[in-house]
Amino acid sequence: MKKVFAMLPVAVFAVLVGFFIYRLVLIDHGDTPNLIPSVMIGRSAPAFDLPPLFDGQPHFAAKDLQGKVTLINFFASWCEACRAEHGFLGEVKQAGIRLIGIDYKDDPKDAKAWLARMGDPYDEVVTDADGRTAINFGLYGVPESYLIDKKGVIRFKQTGELTPDVIRSQVVPLARELSR
Amino acid sequence: MIPELGHFALILALFVALVQAVVPMIGASRGDRAWMGVASSAAAAQFALVTLAFGCLVWCYVVSDFSVLNVAQNSHTDKPLLYKITGVWGNHEGSMLLWVFILSVYGMAAALFGRNLPPTLRARALAVQGLVAFGFLVFILLTSNPFLRLDPAPPNGMGMNPLLQDPGLAFHPPFLYLGYVGFSMAYSFAVAALIEGRVDAVWARWVRPWVLAAWCFLTVGIVGGSWWAYYTLGWGGWWYWDPVENASLMPWLAGTALLHSLIVVERRDALKAWTILLTIVTFSLSLLGTFLVRSGVLTSVHSFAADPSRGVFILALLAGFTGLSLTLFSIRAPSLKGGSLFAPVSREGGLLLNNIFLSAAMGAVLLGTLYPLFMDVLELGKISVGPPYFDMVFIPFMTPVILAMALGPMLAWKRGSLKTAFARLRISLALAAAAIAVFAAFHVSWGVAASMGMAVWLFAGTMETLAERTGFLRAPWRETKRRALGLPRSFYGMIASHAGIAILIAGIAGSTAWQSERIQIMHIGDSVALGGYEIKLAKVEDGIKGPNYTAMRGIFDVSRNGVQDIALHPEKRTYDAPPRTTTKAATWGDFPHNLYAVLGDPDPKGGYVTRLYDKPLVTWIFFGGGLIALGGGLALLDRRYRVGAPTRSKYAGRDG
Numbered sequence: 001m002k003k004v005f006a007m008l009p010v011a012v013f014a015v016l017v018g019f020f021i022y023r024l025v026l027i028d029h030g031d032t033p034n035l036i037p038s039v040m041i042g043r044s045a046p047a048f049d050l051p052p053l054f055d056g057q058p059h060f061a062a063k064d065l066q067g068k069v070t071l072i073n074f075f076a077s078w079c080e081a082c083r084a085e086h087g088f089l090g091e092v093k094q095a096g097i098r099l100i101g102i103d104y105k106d107d108p109k110d111a112k113a114w115l116a117r118m119g120d121p122y123d124e125v126v127t128d129a130d131g132r133t134a135i136n137f138g139l140y141g142v143p144e145s146y147l148i149d150k151k152g153v154i155r156f157k158q159t160g161e162l163t164p165d166v167i168r169s170q171v172v173p174l175a176r177e178l179s180r
Numbered sequence: 181m182i183p184e185l186g187h188f189a190l191i192l193a194l195f196v197a198l199v200q201a202v203v204p205m206i207g208a209s210r211g212d213r214a215w216m217g218v219a220s221s222a223a224a225a226q227f228a229l230v231t232l233a234f235g236c237l238v239w240c241y242v243v244s245d246f247s248v249l250n251v252a253q254n255s256h257t258d259k260p261l262l263y264k265i266t267g268v269w270g271n272h273e274g275s276m277l278l279w280v281f282i283l284s285v286y287g288m289a290a291a292l293f294g295r296n297l298p299p300t301l302r303a304r305a306l307a308v309q310g311l312v313a314f315g316f317l318v319f320i321l322l323t324s325n326p327f328l329r330l331d332p333a334p335p336n337g338m339g340m341n342p343l344l345q346d347p348g349l350a351f352h353p354p355f356l357y358l359g360y361v362g363f364s365m366a367y368s369f370a371v372a373a374l375i376e377g378r379v380d381a382v383w384a385r386w387v388r389p390w391v392l393a394a395w396c397f398l399t400v401g402i403v404g405g406s407w408w409a410y411y412t413l414g415w416g417g418w419w420y421w422d423p424v425e426n427a428s429l430m431p432w433l434a435g436t437a438l439l440h441s442l443i444v445v446e447r448r449d450a451l452k453a454w455t456i457l458l459t460i461v462t463f464s465l466s467l468l469g470t471f472l473v474r475s476g477v478l479t480s481v482h483s484f485a486a487d488p489s490r491g492v493f494i495l496a497l498l499a500g501f502t503g504l505s506l507t508l509f510s511i512r513a514p515s516l517k518g519g520s521l522f523a524p525v526s527r528e529g530g531l532l533l534n535n536i537f538l539s540a541a542m543g544a545v546l547l548g549t550l551y552p553l554f555m556d557v558l559e560l561g562k563i564s565v566g567p568p569y570f571d572m573v574f575i576p577f578m579t580p581v582i583l584a585m586a587l588g589p590m591l592a593w594k595r596g597s598l599k600t601a602f603a604r605l606r607i608s609l610a611l612a613a614a615a616i617a618v619f620a621a622f623h624v625s626w627g628v629a630a631s632m633g634m635a636v637w638l639f640a641g642t643m644e645t646l647a648e649r650t651g652f653l654r655a656p657w658r659e660t661k662r663r664a665l666g667l668p669r670s671f672y673g674m675i676a677s678h679a680g681i682a683i684l685i686a687g688i689a690g691s692t693a694w695q696s697e698r699i700q701i702m703h704i705g706d707s708v709a710l711g712g713y714e715i716k717l718a719k720v721e722d723g724i725k726g727p728n729y730t731a732m733r734g735i736f737d738v739s740r741n742g743v744q745d746i747a748l749h750p751e752k753r754t755y756d757a758p759p760r761t762t763t764k765a766a767t768w769g770d771f772p773h774n775l776y777a778v779l780g781d782p783d784p785k786g787g788y789v790t791r792l793y794d795k796p797l798v799t800w801i802f803f804g805g806g807l808i809a810l811g812g813g814l815a816l817l818d819r820r821y822r823v824g825a826p827t828r829s830k831y832a833g834r835d836g
Contacts, residue, residue, distance in 0.1 A: 010506035
């Protein structure tokens with residue numbers, strides 16, 4: 001019995017090494033753990049149909065993405081980094097990109113107060129209260145932004161806050177190219 | 181010429197390591213003293229050669245020799261001298277050389293201080309150390325050679341990641357490596373003891389100083405890294421449960437358990453097989469950290485140039501060192517006779533409890549760190565495990581450790597009495613209960629009140645232990661003084677470390693509970709109220725030239741009740757090469773407040789995004805952490821570990 005226990009550590013370790021080897025083989029085949037951000041690139045945006053944050057405004061659904069270059073920005077009033085990027089979203093809109101805000105797992109009351117205080121740069125704001133659409137998008141956390149072309153295909157993803165640098169050097173030029 | 185000299189020294193060191201690994205091992209099994217004696221001269225030669233190689237690389241960095249690929253990729257002539265030197269280990273190749281350099285320092289130290297060890301044990305331990313060095317030297321020479329040339333040499337280097345251009349880089353990695361690599365010494369002794377088939381009090385007494393030293397360095401490395409993250413990353417956080425942080429926390433937890441179980445082996449000759457296993461596990465976790473960080477199998481904010489071919493190599497090293505030693509363990513452990521028996525409630529019992537929960541906490545961190553990898557490999561999806569998981573599992577496992585930490589030193593060896601221990605700690609009990617009541621009355625959450633109660637319990641309990649041993653207020657003053665001077669340094673080390681943990685807990689609880697923050701766009705002249713202070717953005721100076729960056733500096737005037745106290749000067753720096761922006765937060769503390777200011781991007785309308793935090797007690801985290809390390813240092817100075825201590829001849833005589 002004692003001998004069996006003494007074998008346990010080396011057995012557990014062997015299994016662990018097996019996992020590591022397999023993971024390295026996967027990397028060798030081009031599947032890196034950092035791949036998550038790019039998985040959705042080049043694919044159609046997942047189907048969704050979300051209710052508006054402000055009463056009386058229309059729903060926004062995946063089919064509405066057709067015909068116009070859109071930046072979808074997941075945000076929440078409880079998110080620190082969202083505040084940091086919020087002031088720069090205006091630049092996105094000024095560049096002629098349609099800006100859709102998806103309020104992620106948030107109390108609508110908080111979100112409205114937050115937008116009233118911080119300014120509302122969005123063309124439309126819809127809510128994803130249970131976070132299901134976020135899961136379909138492969139959301140890591142908020143903020144996250146997806147640039148979607150006229151055919152509804154995701155072309156660019158920013159995990160974390162959009163900095164002025166990213167907006168000016170990546171988002172705007174790419175959107176300009178996609179609008180042609 | 182100089183790079184070739186370094187390269188050549190490394191190759192020679194490789195052969196010396198091979199000799200060090202093989203000859204003494206054979207000598208020990210044959211009982212040949214001359215062959216065994218090779219171990220210490222090889223360790224000395226190894227030290228000289230690796231030091232030479234390391235010195236050569238530092239030289240290449242200092243003179244900015246861009247014909248060396250590694251220097252060209254990571255340095256720049258405009259860098260201040262400090263960052264030219266620290267830049268040596270700010271990249272993969274150089275940091276591996278630092279790793280091996282520290283390994284050779286430890287080998288040298290073991291050869292020097294190990295004169296009174298049983299000769300076979302010493303020869304075998306140094307041989308294992310030689311084997312570790314051999315493995316890593318092969319790794320460096322084949323996959324990560326820092327001395328490769330670049331022809332033609334570029335006019336200037338590519339520069340270093342600006343986040344690393346901070347005094348933090350000077351101390352953080354070296355201390356971490358002193359910790360990780362230090363555990364290799366204990367590992368070598370464990371493998372040697374397994375080969376010999378004997379683990380006893382003498383062995384424990386020999387291993388413990390190495391573990392203590394490594395543990396102190398690792399503590400300083402982790403706390404220092406946390407402080408560095410706090411003031412440079414700009415989010416006011418000090419721990420992110422990132423895989424790389426976990427990679428340093430896991431050996432720390434295992435090493436902490438090991439420190440305590442070694443006491444039981446030394447004093448009571450029990451828990452032997454467990455202690456050996458823990459020694460192997462602690463060093464294996466150091467290696468595992470190296471593997472996880474550099475192979476790219478996990479996603480992390482700490483970017484090391486991840487390279488699967490290096491990953492394969494480090495995995496082979498990990499599998500070799502850990503696999504072999506665990507196999508040896510499985511063969512020898514059943515024959516390691518447990519020593520004396522002890523009751524569950526006893527000093528040994530308390531230390532065992534500490535070991536169980538620390539190991540469980542370590543296992544939980546390990547599981548959380550590797551979980552994304554398991555899920556990925558089993559094709560169950562790509563996920564990330566975040567702080568909620570770690571907070572949820574780590575706190576429950578650590579709570580019993582903290583509660584028992586005050587109690588343990590009050591228990592007698594072999595058979596203790598909880599009743600007596602609690603009776604001796606009644607003041608602490610009362611204070612802890614009072615603390616919980618007071619904090620609960622202040623409408624903080626129960627978790628925070630309970631944490632504060634635990635911190636008070638531990639701190640007061642530790643002080644009561646000190647009072648108990650010295651007879652403070654019970655015995656006459658002279659007697660107390662005599663007893664206080666007579667207590668071993670390791671006892672004071674324990675007092676300092678345990679008190680440090682209490683302060684750390686109070687810091688964590690306080691800074692989370694009473695944190696307040698303001699994130700907004702401020703224009704010049706705007707004021708924000710925070711933590712009873714009025715913080716005004718007085719002006720923003722742009723275009724401030726640093727040695728290799730241009731900074732935008734915010735001047736925040738901080739005033740309280742209309743009286744201006746101080747100014748905070750956070751900066752946003754844009755480095756010349758590579759052109760990257762970093763934030764430099766400004767911090768200022770005035771008990772209990774701790775203000776933290778970050779200047780963000782300007783917005784198109786002339787305002788600036790600013791993040792202002794008040795984090796009361798946050799400095800206690802770093803102070804407590806420092807005190808924990810200091811305690812380890814005190815214990816290391818204990819008389820019984822010193823060379824030439826009276827006990828030495830007795831044990832040397834018994835074995836020789």
